[in-house]
Amino acid sequence: MANLKDLRNRIASVQSTQKITKAMKMVAASKLRRAQEAAEAARPYAERMESVLASLASSMVGQVGGPKLLGGTGKDDVYLVVVATSERGLCGGFNTNIVKGARLKIARLLAEGKDVKIVTIGKKGAASLRRDYKSRMIKHFDMSHVKRLGFSDAMPVADYLLAAFERGEFDVCTLFYAKFQSALTQIVTDQQMIPASFDADKVVDLGGGAYDYEPDETEILEALLPRNVGVQLFRALLENAASEQGSRMTAMDNATRNAGEMIDSLRTTYNRTRQAVITNELIEIISGAEAI
Amino acid sequence: MAEKLHFELVSPERLLISSDVDMVVVPGVEGDFGVLINHAPAVSTLRTGILHVYDGDDVQDLLVRGGFAEVNPNGLTILAEEATPMADIDRAALEADLKNANEDVADAKNEQQLADANKVRDRLVEILDVLDLVA
Numbered sequence: 001m002a003n004l005k006d007l008r009n010r011i012a013s014v015q016s017t018q019k020i021t022k023a024m025k026m027v028a029a030s031k032l033r034r035a036q037e038a039a040e041a042a043r044p045y046a047e048r049m050e051s052v053l054a055s056l057a058s059s060m061v062g063q064v065g066g067p068k069l070l071g072g073t074g075k076d077d078v079y080l081v082v083v084a085t086s087e088r089g090l091c092g093g094f095n096t097n098i099v100k101g102a103r104l105k106i107a108r109l110l111a112e113g114k115d116v117k118i119v120t121i122g123k124k125g126a127a128s129l130r131r132d133y134k135s136r137m138i139k140h141f142d143m144s145h146v147k148r149l150g151f152s153d154a155m156p157v158a159d160y161l162l163a164a165f166e167r168g169e170f171d172v173c174t175l176f177y178a179k180f181q182s183a184l185t186q187i188v189t190d191q192q193m194i195p196a197s198f199d200a201d202k203v204v205d206l207g208g209g210a211y212d213y214e215p216d217e218t219e220i221l222e223a224l225l226p227r228n229v230g231v232q233l234f235r236a237l238l239e240n241a242a243s244e245q246g247s248r249m250t251a252m253d254n255a256t257r258n259a260g261e262m263i264d265s266l267r268t269t270y271n272r273t274r275q276a277v278i279t280n281e282l283i284e285i286i287s288g289a290e291a292i
Numbered sequence: 293m294a295e296k297l298h299f300e301l302v303s304p305e306r307l308l309i310s311s312d313v314d315m316v317v318v319p320g321v322e323g324d325f326g327v328l329i330n331h332a333p334a335v336s337t338l339r340t341g342i343l344h345v346y347d348g349d350d351v352q353d354l355l356v357r358g359g360f361a362e363v364n365p366n367g368l369t370i371l372a373e374e375a376t377p378m379a380d381i382d383r384a385a386l387e388a389d390l391k392n393a394n395e396d397v398a399d400a401k402n403e404q405q406l407a408d409a410n411k412v413r414d415r416l417v418e419i420l421d422v423l424d425l426v427a
Contacts, residue, residue, distance in 0.1 A: 038305070041306035041307065042304060042306070044300070044302045044307045045302040045303065045307075045371055048300075048369050048371055049371055052335065052369075052371075053364045071327065150305065151303075151305060152295035153372075190316060211333045211334055211335050212333065213334070214320055214321070214322050214325075214335070215321060215322060215336075215337070216335065219337075220335055220337055223337050224337075224360065227358075227359075227373075230304075231304060234304055257345070259385065285313060
């Protein structure tokens, strides 16, 4: 039978763990609110951008010699997988889920005989992908210095991707991140960034008219497409940040509850043991007295 | 009352303006153009410049940099990479930034640093040029 002192220590240690998880949950909750606001504030820009590009792109369809960012390089031999995860752990299945999604995709591509390159954002995903795909990882972006995600934080990544695309290092680029739906659900999403793909229903009906372009169509597309990469990336990072906090909040809430249950059961054991010790001592005294 | 133009100004970080106004003068790459209600659909990229928003007797001026404007039957949407109300611009602070940026360019140790520093400097020079024009 466990002795009383051990049990007391155990209870104290679980209690302090519970305090930590509770604090982490509250911090995550307040960060979540801010991250969610930021993600929602960024949505209009990305959406408008998409609808403008979609209308532009739909008018370019079928034209030869369009920008490569839209039409692709004409082959799909080398895939670049960008995996965006968090810098910190203790956020439930957040990182695991994103990495799992990316792994599935990578495995499928490799099975199809394609070449795969990996770029990671955030060290958690990098750490777990490094085990299997170290040779394929070509670049890692550290976001640990970022306190409040700004557009300027997404730019270096976008610039790198665009430069690599220009150099012909890959043909297709897919981004993995977790789309924020609520604190309980985050959806792992893979988004094809290069060549750009658009939903046809995003196109605004011009009522028969056509756009006037200033300067001309191709030039605008050439200016917009690279920017679009940055914007989509920025949006993904914001969604990711909100998802991370949401996931952490849920995970820490569960941990706090589990710690509470554990404390309850430990306390029952402790009280029982204490009672048993007292009963034992009494029996010893009484039987000792009887023997005399 | 005459019908108004629905105008939205968005930066990557947030929606800055969403309201119905009389007219907006947009600094396009090929010259400023005014947008009133029922303007023909158009897409134009922006140059660094001043955006004027006219509503009644009210004129709001904003400095915009990078991005583009889209006019469709629903109204005018401006996607600017940067947009700051003129009232919030602190010229002295910008000049101090430029001085720092120049020092960074001079101190750059490798190509990467030089490119980064140049980018920062070019941005400030562009903004100050625009301010010079208005002043």
